[in-house]
Amino acid sequence: MNAGTKWLIQDAYTNGGESIKEIALRLELAEAEVSRALKGVRKQNELPAKEASEVFRIVLVTYDPEWQKALIAKLRTTPLYLDWRRAVLRRDRYRCQECGNTKGVQVDHIYPLSAIVHNRRINSLEEAAECELIWRVNNGRTLCPTCHKRTETYGAKAQQYWRNDEIDE
Ligand SMILES: [Zn+2]
Numbered sequence: 001m002n003a004g005t006k007w008l009i010q011d012a013y014t015n016g017g018e019s020i021k022e023i024a025l026r027l028e029l030a031e032a033e034v035s036r037a038l039k040g041v042r043k044q045n046e047l048p049a050k051e052a053s054e055v056f057r058i059v060l061v062t063y064d065p066e067w068q069k070a071l072i073a074k075l076r077t078t079p080l081y082l083d084w085r086r087a088v089l090r091r092d093r094y095r096c097q098e099c100g101n102t103k104g105v106q107v108d109h110i111y112p113l114s115a116i117v118h119n120r121r122i123n124s125l126e127e128a129a130e131c132e133l134i135w136r137v138n139n140g141r142t143l144c145p146t147c148h149k150r151t152e153t154y155g156a157k158a159q160q161y162w163r164n165d166e167i168d169e
Contacts, residue, residue, distance in 0.1 A: 001037060005029075009037040068117055075113075075128050080135065088140035096144035105142050108151065109134070112158035119163050 008027065012018040020038065024031045075081055085107045095102050109116070111133065122128050133139060148154060153161065 001033060006037045009034055010041050013038055014041060068114060071122070071125070071128070072113055072117060075125060075134075078125060078129075080129055084135050084137065084140065087137045089142055091137060092142035095142060096147050097141045098143060098147035098150075101144035101147075104145055106145060106148050108141050108143050108148055108153070110139050110141055110153070112153040112161050114158045115153075115161035115163075119161075 005027070009023055009029075012023045012026070013020070018026070020031055020034045023029070024034045027034070088107045089105070094105055096105055113134065116122070116131060116133055117128070120127075120131055120133070122131060128134055143151070151157075
């Protein structure tokens with residue numbers, strides 16, 4: 001086998017994500033030949049992804065607050081979140097549930113979103129989408145900015161709801 005073919009095989013395997021069988025079919029080679037060309041070659045796009053997810057886990061176990069903020073900020077832009085928000089606003093008729101104000105109302109998670117993300121070990125938007133507690137309309141309330149700031153869970157105050165063990169609700 002010439003060096004060019006070997007390179008093609010290795011590139012298809014490591015960067016193209018093709019299996020030995022697929023490469024053999026495409027290049028009209030025997031699977032054994034393809035295997036030989038790949039001796040000592042690791043499938044790069046598999047290994048770093050696995051390592052990356054482990055690093056991700058470690059970050060989460062130490063609860064990097066910046067990372068959580070980024071996930072929550074992203075979550076708030078998803079259609080699922082906007083639907084939840086709209087459902088809460090409609091139920092509350094767009095009024096602050098504390099003072100009745102209708103100006104600049106915000107939708108708040110009663111059981112704080114950061115605490116859910118933290119306590120449920122939510123890693124990704126996909127996991128958040130599957131977390132029923134986040135999307136429960138009963139866990140939402142409409143508040144004006146003033147009343148929102150007064151809550152026990154506003155901003156960093158929500159951290160008092162963070163636990164090291166998982167909640168079961
Ligand atoms: Zn209010």
